[in-house]
Amino acid sequence: MAFRCSSCGGNILFDIDSQSMKCQHCGSEFPPEQYQVKNKSTQTDIPEAGLSLFTCGGCGAELQGTEDSAVGFCPYCGGQSLLQTGSDSENETEFVLPFQISRKQCAELYRDYAKKVRYLPKDFTKSEHLDSFTGIYMPYYEYDVQMGQSHIEGTKTVESNSRYEVINTYRIDATVQGDYCGVPFDASRYLDDEIAARTMPFDKNKERPFNPAYLSGFYADVSTVPAETYNRDAETQASQDIVAEVGERVYAQDGIRVDPAVSYVEARTKGHHSSLLPMWFLTWRKGDRVAYAVVNGESGKVVSDLPVDMKAFGIGCAVIAAVLFAVLELFFQPTPILTSVLSLVAGILMAASVRSSTKRIFEKETHANDKGWASGQNAPEETAQEDGQTAGKKKKKDKGGHLGLVLAIIIAVFVAYGMLDEGISLSAGAAVLALLYLLLSVRKVAGWQKSVPEKQPIRAILLVLLGVILNAAIVFISPVNDAWYYMGDAICILILILASVTMTKVYNIGTTRPLPKLFDREEVGS
Amino acid sequence: MKKRIAMLLTLLLLAAALSTSALAADTIVIDDGAKLLTVTEEAALKAQYAEITQYMDAAIVTTDSVSGSTESFAERYAINHYGNDPAVIFVIDMDNRQIYVYSNGSALRTISRADARAITDNIYKDASRGDYYACADGAFRQILAKCQGERLARPVKHITNAMIAVLFGVLINYFLTVSSRRPKKERRTNGAVAVNVSRQMAVLPGIALAVPVVLSSVRHYKEKSSSSGGGGGGGGGHSGGGGGHSF
Numbered sequence: 001m002a003f004r005c006s007s008c009g010g011n012i013l014f015d016i017d018s019q020s021m022k023c024q025h026c027g028s029e030f031p032p033e034q035y036q037v038k039n040k041s042t043q044t045d046i047p048e049a050g051l052s053l054f055t056c057g058g059c060g061a062e063l064q065g066t067e068d069s070a071v072g073f074c075p076y077c078g079g080q081s082l083l084q085t086g087s088d089s090e091n092e093t094e095f096v097l098p099f100q101i102s103r104k105q106c107a108e109l110y111r112d113y114a115k116k117v118r119y120l121p122k123d124f125t126k127s128e129h130l131d132s133f134t135g136i137y138m139p140y141y142e143y144d145v146q147m148g149q150s151h152i153e154g155t156k157t158v159e160s161n162s163r164y165e166v167i168n169t170y171r172i173d174a175t176v177q178g179d180y181c182g183v184p185f186d187a188s189r190y191l192d193d194e195i196a197a198r199t200m201p202f203d204k205n206k207e208r209p210f211n212p213a214y215l216s217g218f219y220a221d222v223s224t225v226p227a228e229t230y231n232r233d234a235e236t237q238a239s240q241d242i243v244a245e246v247g248e249r250v251y252a253q254d255g256i257r258v259d260p261a262v263s264y265v266e267a268r269t270k271g272h273h274s275s276l277l278p279m280w281f282l283t284w285r286k287g288d289r290v291a292y293a294v295v296n297g298e299s300g301k302v303v304s305d306l307p308v309d310m311k312a313f314g315i316g317c318a319v320i321a322a323v324l325f326a327v328l329e330l331f332f333q334p335t336p337i338l339t340s341v342l343s344l345v346a347g348i349l350m351a352a353s354v355r356s357s358t359k360r361i362f363e364k365e366t367h368a369n370d371k372g373w374a375s376g377q378n379a380p381e382e383t384a385q386e387d388g389q390t391a392g393k394k395k396k397k398d399k400g401g402h403l404g405l406v407l408a409i410i411i412a413v414f415v416a417y418g419m420l421d422e423g424i425s426l427s428a429g430a431a432v433l434a435l436l437y438l439l440l441s442v443r444k445v446a447g448w449q450k451s452v453p454e455k456q457p458i459r460a461i462l463l464v465l466l467g468v469i470l471n472a473a474i475v476f477i478s479p480v481n482d483a484w485y486y487m488g489d490a491i492c493i494l495i496l497i498l499a500s501v502t503m504t505k506v507y508n509i510g511t512t513r514p515l516p517k518l519f520d521r522e523e524v525g526s
Numbered sequence: 527m528k529k530r531i532a533m534l535l536t537l538l539l540l541a542a543a544l545s546t547s548a549l550a551a552d553t554i555v556i557d558d559g560a561k562l563l564t565v566t567e568e569a570a571l572k573a574q575y576a577e578i579t580q581y582m583d584a585a586i587v588t589t590d591s592v593s594g595s596t597e598s599f600a601e602r603y604a605i606n607h608y609g610n611d612p613a614v615i616f617v618i619d620m621d622n623r624q625i626y627v628y629s630n631g632s633a634l635r636t637i638s639r640a641d642a643r644a645i646t647d648n649i650y651k652d653a654s655r656g657d658y659y660a661c662a663d664g665a666f667r668q669i670l671a672k673c674q675g676e677r678l679a680r681p682v683k684h685i686t687n688a689m690i691a692v693l694f695g696v697l698i699n700y701f702l703t704v705s706s707r708r709p710k711k712e713r714r715t716n717g718a719v720a721v722n723v724s725r726q727m728a729v730l731p732g733i734a735l736a737v738p739v740v741l742s743s744v745r746h747y748k749e750k751s752s753s754s755g756g757g758g759g760g761g762g763g764h765s766g767g768g769g770g771h772s773f
Contacts (some may be wrong), residue, residue: 118703198709306707313699321695328687333640335647335769339686346693353700486682493689500696507704 003216006030013217016102021213032098032213054219059516061190063136063219073134075219076190076516077290078283092223093210095142095275097202099135099218099297106133106280106295113302119316121309123284124293130282135297137220137276138196139187141227142204143234144273147176147242148266154251154258170256176246176265180238185230186372187223187274190516192292193370198303199296202277206298210276220276227272229375235267242267289512307511313504336485340471343492344434347468348407350496351441351461354503358457360510362448407433431472438465453514456506463499467492554578554666555607560588560620562658571659575666581673582633583613586662590620596770600628604766612636616665617770618658625653626770627665634767637672643769644678645669653773 003012003021010025020029054063058079073079101109107130114125123129152172159166182204186196208214242265247258278297283290284307291305328334367373410433438461445461474488553576556568563571563586571586578584585607592599596619604615612633617626627642637645649664668678 118706303709308703313703316703317692317696317699319695320699321691324695324698325688325691328691329684332687333643333680333769334683334686334690335643339690342690343693346697349697349701353704486686489686490689493693497689497693497696500693500700504696504700507700511707 003213014098014214016099019098019100021216032208032211034213061516062222064222065215065219073132073281073283075134075136075221075281075283075292078132078285092274093139093276094273095207096137096210096214097204097207097275097277097298098214099278100206101278101280101295101297101300103131103133103135103280105300106297107131109300110282110293110295110302110304113304117306119308119312121284121307129284133280133282133293133295135218136279136281137215137218138191138279139221139223140184140196140275140277141187141223141225141230141272142182142184142275143230143238144270145180145183145234145238145267146270147178147180147238148268150174150176150242150246150263150265152243152246152251152258152263154247154256154263156254156256172251172256176242179270180242180267183234183237183241184275184277185233187225187227188221189224189372189375191221191372192364192367192513193372195292195294195303196372199279199294199301202296202298207275215276218278223274225372225375229371231269233371234269234272238267239265285515286512288515289509290515291512305511305513308504308508310504310508336474336489339486339489340474340492341430343471343489343496344430344468346496346500347464347471348434348437350464350499350503351438351468352403354457354460354464354506355441355444357503357506357510358445358448358452358461361452361454361457361506364510364513365453366451403437407437428476431468431476434468435472438468454509456502456509460499460502460506463495463502467495467499470495555583555585557585557587560590560618562588562618562620563662564659567659567662571662571666574663575670578614578666578670578673581612581636583608583611583630584666584669585613585615586618586666587615588618588620588658592619592621596622596624596626597628597768600626600768601766604628604630610765614669616662616669618653618661622772624770624772625650625661625665626768627669628766628768630766632765634765637669637768639767639769641672641678641769642767643771644680644683645672646769646771647680647682648678650771650773 004010005012005023005026005028007028008023008026010023012021012023012030014020014032015022015029018029019032021032021034022029052065054065055061056063056074056077056079058074059077061074061076063074107127110130110133111125114120150173152170152174154170154172156168156170157165158168184200184202186193240260243258243260243263246265247256247260247263251258280295280297282293282295284293284305285291286307291307293302293304295302363369442461442465445457449455449458470488470492474485474492553572556563556571558568575584585603587600587603589599596617599619600615600617603617604613607613608630610631613630614633614637615628615630617624617628619626625646627637627645629637629639629642645665645668648668649661652658652661652664672678
């Protein structure tokens with residue numbers, strides 16, 4: 001289906017600047033409403049065909065669009081082979097929020113954003129890459145949630161002096177009257193929930209009744225997630241939002257500081273409606289990994305995966321190392337024990353980092369935090385478990401990274417106070433702590449590694465383990481001859497330097513995503 | 527007559543004082559409790575390094591019975607013999623198998639802890655071989671050089687510092703990069719523009735909060751950690767420090 005100019009018969013596309021349909025031939029402008037088509041929900045019956053379906057030959061992504069949409073890139077894999085494969089007459093979308101940000105504005109916004117990010121690959125800011133931004137309407141469910149009784153807990157400091165303070169703790173119950181409407185969750189299985197959440201918010205006031213005319217020149221993803229998937233999340237979100245608003249706008253006036261961790265409002269999802277929300281999508285591909293840059297097509301908010309350019313990062317490391325070397329030469333006289341303990345601190349920090357990056361890769365590979373994806377992957381148990389959770393309750397998190405940081409700080413404080421000069425006992429204690437933490441981390445990373453095709457995470461953590469074992473051996477043997485001590489420390493540091501490079505590669509994998517393979521996608525609809 | 531006697535007494539006192547001071551300042555003290563040095567070696571050390579005493583008092587102390595660490599032994603020795611006067615003490619502790627250079631009082635400005643470590647790093651092998659004279663000679667040669675404004679040899683310092691700098695350079699850069707890329711926590715409120723609200727009024731458009739009922743209000747008295755209080759501290763105190771190496 002293509003829209004034609006009623007004056008000259010030329011091709012018509014939606015023009016973002018004028019928010020109207022504009023003839024590409026004679027420049028005539030028409031209100032989009034003039035091109036209404038058959039729509040189930042609005043029951044309008046004005047002739048024009050439904051939307052066309054396009055399939056990406058690269059990854060199998062299936063998108064809706066008008067015939068004019070076949071100019072652009074697949075938002076999921078960056079491929080250009082989008083082929084028209086049929087028509088979609090079953091569209092049930094009720095609202096659409098037309099693009100407010102043009103491709104040019106989007107590219108400028110992204111360039112400004114990218115300039116502030118250190119070590120981003122240069123490709124990200126090249127004009128030819130930014131020209132690949134593809135406008136796509138993402139399907140969203142907007143849930144209406146009925147609010148009930150609120151249970152707010154908060155504190156207020158009523159008296160304070162140099163010796164003590166008196167804090168009143170309040171538990172306040174009040175009824176919240178009204179519905180919280182339009183809590184949005186993405187209805188596409190293939191749009192990562194994290195990206196969808198970070199792209200928020202959209203201004204609902206700019207939504208219009210659905211009309212395919214707005215899609216002219218853009219793509220639209222189709223709804224592939226059952227609407228009930230996010231019922232519970234919508235209630236939790238509504239509860240959190242209302243608690244925050246009540247805290248800021250009502251109780252803050254009395255000096256009561258609301259504790260959002262324990263406060264909640266009873267909420268129940270009443271229903272939902274379907275909307276298409278505008279996003280500019282840019283896909284950067286390297287091997288079997290992709291990185292997404294998404295710009296909110298209404299507000300211009302930028303959300304982006306941010307890989308690290310290893311060459312630029314290496315230069316940055318060299319500069320910092322040179323400054324650090326100058327400072328150390330001026331103020332630091334290394335001793336074997338001190339060098340060992342510093343290596344242990346570095347080992348723990350690196351293990352914590354590899355652990356956290358590997359977890360992130362694991363989550364991306366398995367879509368562990370993507371309910372939309374899970375909804376089509378026969379994961380009823382997880383969904384049911386999630387649904388059974390009380391609003392406000394949070395999932396158990398891996399605290400290993402934080403533990404590593406705490407350990408590293410404790411050992412670093414020992415070093416700072418020169419306590420380790422006293423002898424071997426403290427450094428031996430530090431080595432034991434580091435070894436225990438490392439062994440636990442290796443176990444964790446090995447568990448996640450099973451779902452991660454790249455081998456860098458396990459390599460990185462094993463290198464760190466090797467470095468720490470060697471270091472611990474040096475500390476325990478404690479050779480009197482400095483030559484042995486320093487040689488051991490040198491080998492250990494070299495291993496750790498190698499591990500730190502691998503660690504950065506692991507982080508880099510975590511900033512990208514596996515290339516999607518969507519050939520099995522099946523529309524679920526709402 | 528009385529005047530002459532008084533003058534003579536004054537001169538005698540002055541001479542005595544000067545002679546005591548000269549004794550204290552002219553030679554290094556050797557307290558060889560562990561019997562590691564021969565009389566000839568002691569004499570040679572005294573002769574060779576008397577110049578150090580122009581800058582600070584100096585002592586070589588050897589011992590084969592120490593309660594506690596070599597550092598605390600050296601500190602106790604310094605307090606007992608020199609108070610707060612500038613002094614440098616070289617300890618050979620056969621009990622803990624450690625050599626230690628301790629700078630007392632303002633001597634720490636000349637021989638810092640880092641210098642003390644560097645000195646012992648450079649001579650511990652002599653102690654390991656049992657050549658205590660060479661060890662003490664090496665210690666005082668470096669101490670004298672430092673007093674004269676020369677630099678100490680630190681053969682492993684540069685390479686070790688370079689490796690530490692590279693390792694922590696990568697780590698610092700890595701954590702700066704990671705932390706600067708971490709997404710900020712943001713509210714997800716769906717673009718609903720909040721209106722001006724007052725108590726019991728609309729929270730968001732279409733949402734109102736009924737009269738709040740305070741179910742409980744509990745008072746907590748939280749004592750603050752006492753960082754103040756007490757009078758000013760006493761003056762003085764002992765300063766000093768050093769570094770050592772096992773052998």
